[in-house]
Amino acid sequence: MNDVETLRVELGSRSYPVHIGSRLLERAGGLLRALFVRPRAFVVTDEQVAAAGHAGRLEAGLREAGITAHRIVLPPGEATKDFAHLQQLLERLLDHAPERNDVVVALGGGVIGDLAGLAAALLLRGVPLVQVPTTLLAQVDSAVGGKTGIDTRHGKNLVGAFKQPAAVLVDLDTLRTLPPRELRAGYAEVVKYGCIRDASFFSWLEAEGVGVTAGEVEAQRRAVRRSLAIKAEIVARDETETSGERALLNFGHTFAHAFEVLAGYDGRLLHGEAVACGMVMAARLSEELGMATADDRRRLEAVLERAGLPLHPRDLGLAFPPAEVLAAMRHDKKVRGGRLRFVLWRGPGRAGLVDGVPEETVLRVLAA
Ligand SMILES: NC(=O)c1ccc[n+]([C@@H]2O[C@H](COP(=O)([O-])OP(=O)(O)OC[C@H]3O[C@@H](n4cnc5c(N)ncnc54)[C@H](O)[C@@H]3O)[C@@H](O)[C@H]2O)c1
Structure with missing residues (x-):
């Protein structure tokens, strides 16, 4: 079965689609093209997700629609969801002289989704965000709903922002490389x-x-x-x-x-x-x-x-x-x-x- 099912999160002018299916990374360009005012994306991911080949698949899919992707890779794990990595991510995004309509694409689990989502809310006071969740947890929960954030020594998710994505791509194929404990x-x-x-x-x-x-x-x-x-x-x-x-x-x-x-x-x-x-x-x-x-x-x-x-x-x-x-x-x-x-x-x-x-x-x- 290869068809895409689409749900909508109804939030008035900020409503967005959630596409669910197989081989969606390869088809990302076609599914997302309408969101891109100029064809430039920042794919934020982690080392493990990149090593599993998902960033390459996504970037190839975006390229098919003429979209250039700059990849930013962070270490995997909850420890990445902190002030230091938020700062590092924002500086690395700024190194590329981003514009307001460049799109941040969060490719990974809840850690990347929460961190990159917060960075997208802060960068230039807000740039469009696409969530591409690759863990079951992120697919069923964190990628939808607009909560972003980081952890501090006082607790989890105590610093963050509401930042609704412009679209969510749930590619079920990504679950095949997910460690069983994460599933x-x-x-x-x-x-x-x-x-x-x-x-x-x-x-x-x-x-x-x-x-x-x-x-x-x-x-x-x-x-x-x-x-x-x-x-x-x-x-x-x-x-x-x-x-x-x-x-x-x-x-x-x-x-x-x-x-x-x-x-x-x-x-x-x-x-x-x-x-x-x-x-x-x-x-x-x-x-x-x-x-x-x-x-x-x-x-x-x-x-x-x-x-x-x-x-x-x-x-x-x-x-x-x-x-x-x-x-x-x-x-x-x-x-x-x-x-x-x-x-x-x-x-x-x-x-x-x-x-x-x-x-x-x-x-x-x-x-x-
Ligand atoms: N924003 C929200 O509404 C919301 C909701 C629930 C949870 N969360 C947050 O989500 C985080 C947990 O997310 P998580 O469980 O996805 O953890 P995670 O992002 O740390 O991912 C788990 C591990 O799996 C690896 N991985 C991810 N996708 C993979 C794939 N397809 N193949 C191989 N490896 C892969 C990652 O590199 C990481 O090592 C927590 O910080 C939690 O607070 C947020």
């Missing part, structure tokens, strides 16, 4: 969509979800399409996370971000793995507060476990003192008026934002 990590975000919005998608994941992590292209296509449709719908309704609806996408993330800060972004705990553990914790917390049942939580655990995801940091040999996790949570963006705020679960397809969860309850769940 599993991205699957955690797929499960999240079933949890917060779509009970029948959750049931499909229970039955067929392993196909996604086993590399079955049709299962991947279906998982990516449904996840992105949910994300696009939520972003269209609450672009800047003001009504609370977009915050539902953070199911499991208050715990996850705290685990990541404590693990220190050194590769022992991937973002998606932290999200898997965080969702299980959020389900336990929901159970403690009488919102979800033990059976709901066990179903979630089974879906994650079948894909080989951790259910608790200790499954990866990590132990975080509950008081330290709680302290890290207080720095999270989801804190309101000094009170902790959680996305809690009411079973497959249903989640809600809850303020003022008692700290003793959170500590009890963390200690379990």
Whole structure:
């Protein structure tokens, strides 16, 4: 199957298409040509993505439409999402004397998407951005929605901007070179969509979800399409996370971000793995507060476990003192008026934002 499916993120004059399919890098020129006022692109990527051949495929595709691409390659990994690399990237872009209508193309996982997206928002006060996600996590989540940012010593994503892309190209072929552990990590975000919005998608994941992590292209296509449709719908309704609806996408993330800060972004705990553990914790917390049942939580655990995801940091040999996790949570963006705020679960397809969860309850769940 080689046809392209296109979803739209509806944001008035800033609406944009999300193309999903195979061999899209090769066809990038045709799919994106209309965005280019002058035919010049900056392809920002990382060493691993470039070594897998994806930057070459994309640049050849752009060349077919007469677009010249300048490649900027950064080191792979979460540590690249910092002030130093943001500065380096901006200086390297400026070395090419960019103009306002040159296009930044972020080719890579969430790290490149978040960093290059922020650089595109800052360069000349904003140049067009195209997201070309190459990890499952970025394909189902970070490439769509316009959140960009970097990490600081205070926590993840605390410095950033909303920068909607002008288009997103999701080439499913890029997943073939993705390390299996990264594929599993991205699957955690797929499960999240079933949890917060779509009970029948959750049931499909229970039955067929392993196909996604086993590399079955049709299962991947279906998982990516449904996840992105949910994300696009939520972003269209609450672009800047003001009504609370977009915050539902953070199911499991208050715990996850705290685990990541404590693990220190050194590769022992991937973002998606932290999200898997965080969702299980959020389900336990929901159970403690009488919102979800033990059976709901066990179903979630089974879906994650079948894909080989951790259910608790200790499954990866990590132990975080509950008081330290709680302290890290207080720095999270989801804190309101000094009170902790959680996305809690009411079973497959249903989640809600809850303020003022008692700290003793959170500590009890963390200690379990
Ligand atoms: N902006 C948002 O809305 C949003 C949402 C979720 C997560 N995020 C952010 O995304 C980041 C995590 O993203 P990620 O999981 O994609 O990590 P990542 O960008 O670090 O990519 C994971 C690893 O896979 C490699 N890689 C990427 N694509 C590859 C491919 N096709 N073949 C071979 N190797 C490949 C990368 O080089 C890297 O080593 C976190 O910083 C997180 O905060 C942002």
